[in-house]
Amino acid sequence: xxxxxxxxxxxxxxxxxxxxxxxxxxxxxxxxxxxxxxxxxxxxxxxxxxxxxxxxxxxxxxxxxxxxxxxxxxxxxxxxxxxxxxxxxxxxxxxxxxxxxxxxxxxxxxxxxxxxxxxxxxxxxxxxxxxxxxxxxxxxxxxxxxxxxxxxxxxxxxxxxxxxxxxxxxxxxxxxxxxxxxxxxxxxxxxxxxxxxxxxxxxxxxxxxxxxxxxxxxxxxxxxxxxxxxxxxxxxxxxxxxxxxxxxxxxxxxxxxxxxxxxxxxxxxxxxxxxxxxxxxxxxxxxxxxxxxxxxxxxxxxxxxx
Ligand code: SF4
Numbered sequence: 441x442x443x444x445x446x447x448x449x450x451x452x453x454x455x456x457x458x459x460x461x462x463x464x465x466x467x468x469x470x471x472x473x474x475x476x477x478x479x480x481x482x483x484x485x486x487x488x489x490x491x492x493x494x495x496x497x498x499x500x501x502x503x504x505x506x507x508x509x510x511x512x513x514x515x516x517x518x519x520x521x522x523x524x525x526x527x528x529x530x531x532x533x534x535x536x537x538x539x540x541x542x543x544x545x546x547x548x549x550x551x552x553x554x555x556x557x558x559x560x561x562x563x564x565x566x567x568x569x570x571x572x573x574x575x576x577x578x579x580x581x582x583x584x585x586x587x588x589x590x591x592x593x594x595x596x597x598x599x600x601x602x603x604x605x606x607x608x609x610x611x612x613x614x615x616x617x618x619x620x621x622x623x624x625x626x627x628x629x630x631x632x633x634x635x636x637x638x639x640x641x642x643x644x645x646x647x648x649x650x651x652x653x654x655x656x657x658x659x660x661x662x663x664x665x666x667x668x669x670x671x672x673x674x675x676x677x678x679x680x681x682x683x684x685x686x687x688x689x690x691x692x693x694x695x696x697x698x699x700x701x702x703x704x705x706x707x708x709x710x711x712x713x714x715x716x717x718x719x720x721x722x723x724x725x726x727x728x729x730x731x732x733x734x735x736x737x738x739x740x741x742x743x744x745x746x
Pocket of ligand 1: 472473474475482483484487488491492529530531561587601
């Protein structure tokens with residue numbers, strides 16, 4: 441039984457595989473089209489030099505070595521036996537198809553790797569890439585993770601995402617036509633968005649029957665353009681109570697079937713400028729559960745497309 445009033449991805453994995461399965465982040469050395477001279481140069485406002493990936497991923501190691509290293513850590517920590525290779529930083533479909541195939545194959549050859557999660561941008565999944573992913577979808581447990589952040593073009597422009605919502609809709613439709621499961625990243629607390637607008641992104645995820653979401657809290661990192669704006673006093677962040685209430689509102693509007701892959705921000709401790717309360721991850725998650733209990737509600741209880 442799902443222990444939470446919302447569908448937790450890790451719990452789903454446990455049911456699917458019969459035991460816990462952990463994700464291991466890998467950095468294959470990709471770059472990102474939003475960081476080139478043709479786009480905004482420095483990339484999305486919130487993106488740090490690590491390409492919005494986990495810090496500490498050893499870029500100089502082969503994919504195989506990164507996974508073996510990650511496996512060792514997960515084995516010691518959780519006694520884990522099976523893993524999903526998570527191609528996380530930058531845009532992991534931003535290369536010719538044959539290069540992508542080589543990297544994904546290298547990951548799948550590693551003992552104990554039972555799936556792939558591939559993070560990328562909506563404008564980096566051309567039909568030939570989707571065809572390739574459809575092949576892997578037949579071979580392994582595949583998730584395509586698309587960074588969206590918001591369904592509002594004004595926010596995408598503010599964030600300097602370099603794509604609009606229409607690009608996301610096209611990418612999502614292409615993946616769904618091919619049966620590829622989608623996990624969409626969204627950010628709550630974006631400057632310029634009011635409460636109702638943030639919930640409209642949840643409505644869109646519900647309308648599109650998106651398989652999974654990662655809900656991020658807007659967090660500000662040193663070394664980013666957003667960090668500079670924050671230091672200059674031009675950006676406000678949510679306090680914990682605001683975020684908790686908003687996250688519960690958001691989940692209530694999602695489709696009951698959507699899996700929640702992540703529920704709060706997870707900024708690196710050494711570069712996080714704000715909000716510092718987000719470092720108390722368990723406190724935030726417990727407050728979210730307590731708010732659901734107080735309201736007597738659950739995921740999808742206010743969904744418009746269930
Ligand atoms: S698309 Fe991803 S890697 Fe590229 S600039 Fe934006 S957050 Fe960074």
